[in-house]
Amino acid sequence: MSGNSVTMVEALNRALAEEMERDPRVMILGEDVGVDGGVFRVTKGLQDRFGKDRVVDSPLAEACIVGASVGLAIGGMRPVCEMQFSGFMNFAYGQIQPHMSRFLGRTRGGRRMPVVVRAPSGGGIRALEHHCESEEMSYVSVPGLVVLMPSGPRTAYGLLKAAIRSEEPVIFFEPKSIYRAFREEIPVDGDPYPIGKAEVLVRGNDVTVVTWGAMVRKCREAAERVAASTGAGVEVIDLLTLKPMDPEAVMESVKRTGRCVVVHEAPRTGGFAGEIFARINEREDVFYGLRAPLARVAAYDVPYPLFARENAYLPDTDRIEAQILRTLNA
Amino acid sequence: MAKTPAKKPPAPVPPGAPVAPCSTYAGASMVRFVDEAGNLLAGEAPFPDERVAELYRHMVRARRFDARMLKLQRQGRIGTFAPCFGQEAAQVGSIAACTPKDWFVPSFRELACALYRGAPMRNVLLYGMGLEEGSAAPPDARDLPISIPVGGQSSHAVGLAWAMKLRGERAGAIVYFGDGATSEGIVHEAMNFAGVMKLGVVFLCQNNQWAISTPRVHQASDRPLAERAAAYGFPGVVVDGNDLLAVLSVCTEAMERARSGGGATFVECITYRRGVHTTADDPRVYRGEEEEKAWESRDPLDRTRRYLEKRGAWDAARERALEEAVDAEMQVEIQAAEDYRASSVNPLEMFDYVYVSMPPYLKAQRDEAEEAFRGRNVVVGASAPWVPGGAAAVGQLEEAPPEDAAAPKGGAR
Numbered sequence: 001m002s003g004n005s006v007t008m009v010e011a012l013n014r015a016l017a018e019e020m021e022r023d024p025r026v027m028i029l030g031e032d033v034g035v036d037g038g039v040f041r042v043t044k045g046l047q048d049r050f051g052k053d054r055v056v057d058s059p060l061a062e063a064c065i066v067g068a069s070v071g072l073a074i075g076g077m078r079p080v081c082e083m084q085f086s087g088f089m090n091f092a093y094g095q096i097q098p099h100m101s102r103f104l105g106r107t108r109g110g111r112r113m114p115v116v117v118r119a120p121s122g123g124g125i126r127a128l129e130h131h132c133e134s135e136e137m138s139y140v141s142v143p144g145l146v147v148l149m150p151s152g153p154r155t156a157y158g159l160l161k162a163a164i165r166s167e168e169p170v171i172f173f174e175p176k177s178i179y180r181a182f183r184e185e186i187p188v189d190g191d192p193y194p195i196g197k198a199e200v201l202v203r204g205n206d207v208t209v210v211t212w213g214a215m216v217r218k219c220r221e222a223a224e225r226v227a228a229s230t231g232a233g234v235e236v237i238d239l240l241t242l243k244p245m246d247p248e249a250v251m252e253s254v255k256r257t258g259r260c261v262v263v264h265e266a267p268r269t270g271g272f273a274g275e276i277f278a279r280i281n282e283r284e285d286v287f288y289g290l291r292a293p294l295a296r297v298a299a300y301d302v303p304y305p306l307f308a309r310e311n312a313y314l315p316d317t318d319r320i321e322a323q324i325l326r327t328l329n330a
Numbered sequence: 331m332a333k334t335p336a337k338k339p340p341a342p343v344p345p346g347a348p349v350a351p352c353s354t355y356a357g358a359s360m361v362r363f364v365d366e367a368g369n370l371l372a373g374e375a376p377f378p379d380e381r382v383a384e385l386y387r388h389m390v391r392a393r394r395f396d397a398r399m400l401k402l403q404r405q406g407r408i409g410t411f412a413p414c415f416g417q418e419a420a421q422v423g424s425i426a427a428c429t430p431k432d433w434f435v436p437s438f439r440e441l442a443c444a445l446y447r448g449a450p451m452r453n454v455l456l457y458g459m460g461l462e463e464g465s466a467a468p469p470d471a472r473d474l475p476i477s478i479p480v481g482g483q484s485s486h487a488v489g490l491a492w493a494m495k496l497r498g499e500r501a502g503a504i505v506y507f508g509d510g511a512t513s514e515g516i517v518h519e520a521m522n523f524a525g526v527m528k529l530g531v532v533f534l535c536q537n538n539q540w541a542i543s544t545p546r547v548h549q550a551s552d553r554p555l556a557e558r559a560a561a562y563g564f565p566g567v568v569v570d571g572n573d574l575l576a577v578l579s580v581c582t583e584a585m586e587r588a589r590s591g592g593g594a595t596f597v598e599c600i601t602y603r604r605g606v607h608t609t610a611d612d613p614r615v616y617r618g619e620e621e622e623k624a625w626e627s628r629d630p631l632d633r634t635r636r637y638l639e640k641r642g643a644w645d646a647a648r649e650r651a652l653e654e655a656v657d658a659e660m661q662v663e664i665q666a667a668e669d670y671r672a673s674s675v676n677p678l679e680m681f682d683y684v685y686v687s688m689p690p691y692l693k694a695q696r697d698e699a700e701e702a703f704r705g706r707n708v709v710v711g712a713s714a715p716w717v718p719g720g721a722a723a724v725g726q727l728e729e730a731p732p733e734d735a736a737a738p739k740g741g742a743r
Binding site for chain 2: 032035039062088091126131302307310312313
C-alpha cells in the first residue's frame with residue numbers, strides 16, 4: 001500500500017488494518033462490521049484479511065458489545081467496538097459509565113481498559129431519527145473516559161491509531177457528514193496523532209474560533225469570509241480531543257485575541273462551549289484580557305429534527321459568520 | 331414458605347391448527363394452514379373467504395405503496411425508509427387480530443400494519459420527506475409512532491398492557507420487533523415483566539432472517555426464538571409468517587388471551603425481508619440470489635391470492651380493479667404530501683413540541699432562529715425562502731384520505 005489521498009472512511013480503515021497488523025491483540029466487534037464491512041464501510045475487507053475471530057459480527061446488542069469488550073480487555077485483548085450510530089449508544093451507556101470508565105479506579109490500577117468505542121456521530125446526511133445526534137457531552141461528563149473527534153482523514157487516521165494504542169477507554173466519535181466529503185494525504189504506517197493536543201488551523205490575532213468535528217470545515221469557510229470582508233485575523237482551533245482537552249492552545253490564543261467564539265453541533269445547553277467558557281473564566285490572565293463577551297454558535301435546544309429541518313437546526317456558515325462579526329464588533 | 335408448583339403455560343397452538351415442518355429451524359414445526367400453491371393443508375377453511383379477501387386487499391395495497399415509496403426514495407423525493415416487502419402476511423394477519431381498542435406498538439418496518447390501522451398515506455410520505463408532521467398522533471388512535479432504537483418499544487407495550495389492566499379495560503397490546511431485536515436486553519426485560527405481572531402483550535416477532543447483514547443463525551442459537559417464552563411463563567408459537575391464515579389464527583387466539591387476563595404470548599412469524607433493510611442498504615454484499623429466489627416462491631401475496639382463486643373468491647379482474655384503486659389513491663396522497671412540502675413549511679415548528687409549555691429560554695432561541703431563518707431557504711425540499719406566517723396548518727394533515735369505494739379501508743378508524 002502506498003501513501004495517498006483518501007477519504008475519512010478509507011483513513012479509518014487503514015488505521016484499523018495497520019494497528020491489527022501491528023498488534024495481534026487488536027480485534028473488532030460490532031453489528032454488521034464483518035461481511036458487510038460496517039454500514040459506512042469503515043471495516044470493509046478487514047474480516048477477509050484478518051479472519052472471523054478478529055473481525056466479529058456480533059448479535060444486535062450494544063450493551064453487550066461494550067460489556068464484552070470490558071471482559072475482552074481484562075482478558076488480554078484490545079477490542080475496538082463499533083456502535084452503528086451514536087444514537088444507539090445509549091443502550092451501551094450502562095456499560096460505558098458504570099463499568100468501562102471505572103475499572104481502573106475500582107481495581108486501584110489493577111485493571112486497565114484499553115477499549116475503543118467507535119461511533120458515527122452528528123448529522124447532515126439526511127438520515128432517520130436517532131441517526132444524527134451529537135452526544136459527546138454524555139461521555140465528556142464521565143470521569144475516566146477519553147473522548148476524541150477527528151475532523152478529516154488525516155486526524156481520523158492519527159487519532160484512531162492513538163486510541164487503539166492507548167491504555168485508557170476511548171470514545172471515538174466519527175462525524176459522519178464528512179466520512180466521504182473530502183480527501184487528504186495520509187502516510188503508510190504513519191504515527192499516531194497525540195491525544196490531548198489541539199491544532200491551530202488558521203492563525204489570526206483578532207478573534208479565536210474553537211470547534212471540532214464536522215464544524216471545522218464550516219468554521220474555516222466562515223473565517224475566510226470574515227477575513228475577506230473585514231480583513232480581520234480569525235484564528236481557528238480544532239480541539240480534536242474533547243477530554244482531556246488541550247487548554248493551553250485555547251488559552252494562549254484567547255489571551256492574544258481577547259475574543260472567542262465556540263462552535264459545536266450539539267445543543268447549546270450543556271454543550272462543551274460552556275466548559276471552555278468556564279475555563280477561560282477561571283484563568284485571570286485570560287479573563288481580564290477579554291475584549292468581547294464570549295459567544296457560542298450551537299444547535300438549538302430541541303431534539304434533532306427529521307431531515308427536512310436539519311439545515312435549520314445545525315449551525316451553518318452563515319450563522320457562524322454572523323456571530324464572528326458580532327463578536328468582532330462588540 | 332411452601333411454593334405452589336408453577337402452572338404449565340397453556341397449549342401454544344390453537345386447537346385444530348395444522349402444523350408443518352419449520353422452513354428455517356431443523357426439527358422444529360410451525361403452524362401452517364396454507365401451502366405455497368394455495369392449498370388448505372387440513373380441515374375446513376378457518377375464516378370466511380370475504381374476510382380473507384379483505385385482508386388480501388390490505389396486503390396488496392401495502393405492497394404497492396411500499397414499492398412506490400422505494401421508487402420515490404430512488405428519485406430523491408423522500409428520504410431513507412425501511413420497506414416491508416415480503417412481510418405483508420405477518421403484518422396484516424397479526425394486526426387484523428386486534429380491535430381498535432388494542433394498542434399497536436410498531437418498530438420501524440410495519441407499513442402494512444400502519445395502513446391497516448388507518449394511517450393516511452400522506453402522513454407516511456411526509457415522515458419520509460423528513461417532516462415530523464407525518465407522525466402527529468390523532469388523540470383517539472391507539473397507535474404508537476415508529477420506534478427506531480431496536481427493541482426499546484417492547485417495554486412500552488408492557489406499560490400499555492399494564493395500564494389496561496389497572497384501568498379494567500378489555501384491551502391488549504401488540505408489539506412488533508424482528509429477530510435481531512431478540513438479542514437486545516430490553517426485549518428480555520419486557521418479556522420478563524409481562525410474564526411476572528401476567529400482562530396482555532403479544533410479542534410479535536417477525537423473524538425475517540436478517541438483521542441488516544447478520545443472518546438469524548449468527549444472531550441466536552438454532553432453536554426457535556419463541557421457545558424462550560417457556561422461561562417467561564407464557565406460551566410461544568412458531569407460525570409460518572407468510573401464511574396469512576396461520577398468522578391470523580394464532581394472533582386471534584393470542585390477542586384474546588391478552589384481552590381476557592390470560593397474559594402474554596410470543597408469536598414468532600417465520601418470514602423473509604425480500605428487500606433492503608433500509609434504502610441505505612445493499613443486500614448483495616451479504617446474501618445470494620438463490621436464497622432470495624427460494625423465498626420469492628414462498629411469497630405471502632402469491633400464496634394468499636392462489637388460495638382465494640382456488641376458492642373462487644378472487645380473480646384477475648378484481649386484482650386489476652384493486653391495483654387501479656390503490657394507484658389512484660397513491661396519486662392523490664403523493665400530491666397532497668408534495669403540496670404540503672411546497673407550502674412554505676415552518677422551520678420553527680421544531681421548537682413547538684419540546685415541552686408542553688415552552689420555557690422562556692427556548693422562546694428566546696426560537697426568536698433568534700426566526701431572525702436567522704428570515705428570507706432564507708432552510709427547509710429541505712421547500713420551493714421558496716421561508717417567510718413567517720406562510721406555513722399551512724398542521725391540523726390539515728390529520729384528515730383521512732378521500733373516500734374511494736374500491737380501496738380497502740383501515741380496520742381501526
